[in-house]
Amino acid sequence: MLGHNERLVRELKEHGGKHAWATVLESKQQWSSTGGLNKVPGQAGSFTIHQKLRLRVEPEGEPPFETTVDQVFSDTNGPHIPQEGWSVTVIYDPNNHSKVAIDLDGQFVRPGRDRDEAVARAEMAARMRDPDARRQLVEEKRAQAAEQVKAIQEMMAKSAAGFQGMEQPKPDPVEQLSKLADLRDRGVLTEAEFQAQKARILAAG
Numbered sequence: 730m731l732g733h734n735e736r737l738v739r740e741l742k743e744h745g746g747k748h749a750w751a752t753v754l755e756s757k758q759q760w761s762s763t764g765g766l767n768k769v770p771g772q773a774g775s776f777t778i779h780q781k782l783r784l785r786v787e788p789e790g791e792p793p794f795e796t797t798v799d800q801v802f803s804d805t806n807g808p809h810i811p812q813e814g815w816s817v818t819v820i821y822d823p824n825n826h827s828k829v830a831i832d833l834d835g836q837f838v839r840p841g842r843d844r845d846e847a848v849a850r851a852e853m854a855a856r857m858r859d860p861d862a863r864r865q866l867v868e869e870k871r872a873q874a875a876e877q878v879k880a881i882q883e884m885m886a887k888s889a890a891g892f893q894g895m896e897q898p899k900p901d902p903v904e905q906l907s908k909l910a911d912l913r914d915r916g917v918l919t920e921a922e923f924q925a926q927k928a929r930i931l932a933a934g
Contacts, residue, residue: 734801737830738820746820747788748832750844753815754795755783778802780810786819786829796829814840874917878926881905885933905930 740746759779780800787793798819802810811817811831818835822828838847888900906927913923 734830734833737828738832741820741822741828741830745823746828747823748818748820748835749786749788751784751786751817751819751829751831753782753811753813753817754785755781756810756812756815757781759799778810782811782831784817784819784829786821786826788821788823791823794826796826798829798831800831802833809837811837816844870917874912874922877912877917878922881908881926885930902930902933 738746757780759781761778778801780802781797782800783795783797785793785795816836816838818832819829820832821830836844836847836851838844885900885905909918909923909926909930912918913920918926
């Protein structure tokens with residue numbers, strides 16, 4: 730994000746600009762340029778692309794409106810320059826719809842993909858890049874695993890106790906192992922935790 734785009738986004742963020750989804754109706758490259766010492770694609774300074782985009786901005790709780798923006802992309806954005814049919818996040822002035830810029834820190838979503846799902850994936854990826862957030866996520870998964878294992882153990886205990894005066898069937902070890910395998914496959918249980926619970930179920934059977 731270079732030049733007037735960066736200034737406009739900063740101005741909007743500081744003076745009441747709002748975020749919204751927008752659908753790209755048209756995307757045309759105006760011109761491109763190279764510069765800086767780096768000439769290898771993927772290195773900052775290797776090139777910039779000046780793109781004209783016609784957008785349908787879709788503010789939450791407000792009527793949609795169309796606008797055209799001149800946006801500058803650098804190769805640090807990779808090949809993901811939005812084309813017709815893509816969804817992008819923009820920041821706009823609610824009192825002046827001519828002030829709109831694509832927020833390059835937001836999401837670009839290809840046609841046919843769910844916007845909310847794309848945001849959730851991006852948030853998860855950001856968490857996984859942060860060591861503290863990654864540790865917290867691991868702790869959350871371990872807590873979920875402990876709760877689910879506890880529920881399985883309680884089910885086993887209840888089944889073993891049975892009802893007074895009635896002989897209850899033993900829990901099906903195949904079903905229990907299937908549930909544990911599902912927890913392992915979803916990353917809730919580690920392989921070591923799975924093997925430990927598997928051994929307990931087989932010993933009980």
